[in-house]
Amino acid sequence: MTTTEGQAGRAADGPRVTIADVAGHAGVSPTTVSHVLSGKRLVGAATRERVEHAVRALGYRPNMVARNLRTQRTQDIAVIVPDITNSFYAVLTRGLADAVDAAGYGTYVCNTDANFDRERKFLEDVLDRGVDGVVLASVDVSQEHLSEPARYGTPIVCLGDSLEFPAVDRVMPDDEDGSRTATAHLVSRGASRIAMVTGPPGAGLARIRGYRLALETAGRTFDPDLVREGGWTRHGGREAMRALMSAPQPPDAVFCANDLMAIGAMDVVHELGLRVPDDVALVGFDDVEAATLVTPTLTTVTNPAYDAGRYAGKLLVERMSGSYADGRRTVVLPCHLVKRESA
Numbered sequence: 001m002t003t004t005e006g007q008a009g010r011a012a013d014g015p016r017v018t019i020a021d022v023a024g025h026a027g028v029s030p031t032t033v034s035h036v037l038s039g040k041r042l043v044g045a046a047t048r049e050r051v052e053h054a055v056r057a058l059g060y061r062p063n064m065v066a067r068n069l070r071t072q073r074t075q076d077i078a079v080i081v082p083d084i085t086n087s088f089y090a091v092l093t094r095g096l097a098d099a100v101d102a103a104g105y106g107t108y109v110c111n112t113d114a115n116f117d118r119e120r121k122f123l124e125d126v127l128d129r130g131v132d133g134v135v136l137a138s139v140d141v142s143q144e145h146l147s148e149p150a151r152y153g154t155p156i157v158c159l160g161d162s163l164e165f166p167a168v169d170r171v172m173p174d175d176e177d178g179s180r181t182a183t184a185h186l187v188s189r190g191a192s193r194i195a196m197v198t199g200p201p202g203a204g205l206a207r208i209r210g211y212r213l214a215l216e217t218a219g220r221t222f223d224p225d226l227v228r229e230g231g232w233t234r235h236g237g238r239e240a241m242r243a244l245m246s247a248p249q250p251p252d253a254v255f256c257a258n259d260l261m262a263i264g265a266m267d268v269v270h271e272l273g274l275r276v277p278d279d280v281a282l283v284g285f286d287d288v289e290a291a292t293l294v295t296p297t298l299t300t301v302t303n304p305a306y307d308a309g310r311y312a313g314k315l316l317v318e319r320m321s322g323s324y325a326d327g328r329r330t331v332v333l334p335c336h337l338v339k340r341e342s343a
Contacts, residue, residue, distance in 0.1 A: 017060045025054035077107045077316060078126035079135040079309075082114035083232060086260060087288045088305045089137065092159070095306035096135055099313025103321070105132065114200060114232060127154055133316040135159065135309075155319035157312040160204075169315040170330045171308050172206075175285075178301040178335030179210025180217075182283045183255050185299070185337055187218045189281055191253030195226040197240040197261045203232075207257045207285060226251055230261035237264025245272060245280075252280055253343065259284035259291045259300055266294060266342070281343035285335075296341030304333045 019037075023030045028047060035041035036051040043051075054060070077100055081089040089109075097107045110122040119138065126134060137159040157169045186194050196211045198204060212222050225247065228240035237256060244251055245268060256262035262284030269280050276282055276296055284291060284300040291298040311331045318324040 017058045019060075021058055022051065022054045022060050025058060026050040075105050076129075076131045077105050077133045077135065077313075078110055078122075078131045079107055079137075080110045080112060080119060080122050080126070081137045082112050082119075084109060084111040086232070086258075087290065088258075088286050088303065091305035092137075092309040092312075095309025096313045097309075099310045100317055103317045105317070105320075132320050133157075135312045135316065155316050157315050159308060159312065167328060169312075169319070169328060171311045171315070171333070172330065173303045173308065173333045173335045175204065175206035175335065176210040176213070178285060178303070178337075179207040179255065179257070180214045181210075181335075181337045182285065182299075182301050183211045183214035184217070185339070186253040186255060186281055186283060186343060187214060187220070189253070189277075189343060191251075191281060193223075193226060193249060193251040193253070194220070195228070195244050195251035195254045197228055197230040197237055197244075197254060197256040197265060199232045199257050199261075200229060204257045211255055230256065230264065232258055232260065234260045234264040234267075237261030238267050239264075241265035241268040245269075250280075253277075254280060254282050256282065256284050259286045259288045259298060262298055262300070262342075263290060263294055266298070277341070277343050283337075283343045287338055291338075291340070299340045299343040300338050302336050302338060304335075307333055 019030045019033045023033045026033065026047075028051060032043060032047060033051050033054075036043050036048050037055075077096070079093055079096055081092075083089065093107060093109055100107065110126065112119040112122060119136075123134070123136070131154065134154060134156045136156060155167075155169075157171060159170075160172050160175070183194060183196075194215065196208070198208055208227075215222055226244070228243050230236035230240040237260060240261065241254065241264065244254065254262075254265055256265055262282050265282055266276055269276050269282070274280055282298065284298050286303040286305070287300045291300050311333070315324075315329060315331070
């Protein structure tokens with residue numbers, strides 16, 4: 001049997017059903033069947049009905065691999081994230097999928113464990129596989145890192161901070177303003193020593209800027225001894241908080257650059273027999289679901305994960321379809337303080 005673009009998955013005990021089989025059953029040409037399936041050419045209602053009946057009767061399914069070879073498109077979008085266990089990225093991926101499903105694209109997730117080498121390997125792999133677009137929540141975006149998509153001609157959207165690339169779109173929360181608001185809230189509560197738990201080196205720089213800006217506005221001096229890295233994880237938050245609380249002058253308030261680290265910091269406060277917020281006030285960032293499940297509930301800053309994914313998908317679809325082919329676009333999403341019990 002000749003292999004064609006229209007081969008279907010074969011029945012368990014028979015040959016694969018082809019466009020030719022459908023055409024013979026409907027009494028039309030294979031070209032007419034293709035026109036009905038693609039919807040790109042007008043076909044009479046009676047003819048279309050016969051073809052659709054034949055498709056159902058024979059159990060025909062298009063061969064997507066063959067179609068991809070012909071069109072040089074996979075209808076797939078890769079989303080590369082640092083930690084799939086962080087619910088923020090699950091919500092973001094849902095927003096992305098909702099944005100691209102209607103355009104016929106599927107999504108799949110690559111988890112890098114916040115490791116630069118794994119991120120680069122995933123990026124190279126998905127480009128070699130010919131994905132139509134990439135959403136990248138990068139560990140450390142660099143010029144070298146993003147030269148690959150340009151070489152492949154693959155549209156890419158970066159999430160969060162990145163360097164300037166003419167054709168790489170960006171969707172980012174207003175991290176600096178959100179962090180400034182969070183820190184200013186701790187200042188307004190009368191905290192005298194406000195510490196910060198950051199992400200990995202080089203990451204989340206806008207959140208650090210917001211923290212420093214709030215201190216400066218309040219007439220406070222930035223103290224590097226009150227800053228510790230937490231690596232975006234709950235474990236990292238614990239370790240950073242232990243280091244802060246073991247200092248001769250521990251903080252009475254801590255702004256954590258994400259909620260997982262803030263929850264880890266809360267663990268340590270409880271371990272030390274102290275109370276949140278009476279002894280140490282805590283504020284996080286992202287407003288993940290777990291922020292409302294801990295005791296006390298976590299004061300935090302919203303990071304609109306679903307909207308970030310939705311906008312990233314919209315920008316990608318416009319580039320993949322060719323409806324937009326100009327310079328870089330940046331979508332900035334507002335971040336708002338959510339006051340709960342921890343501060």
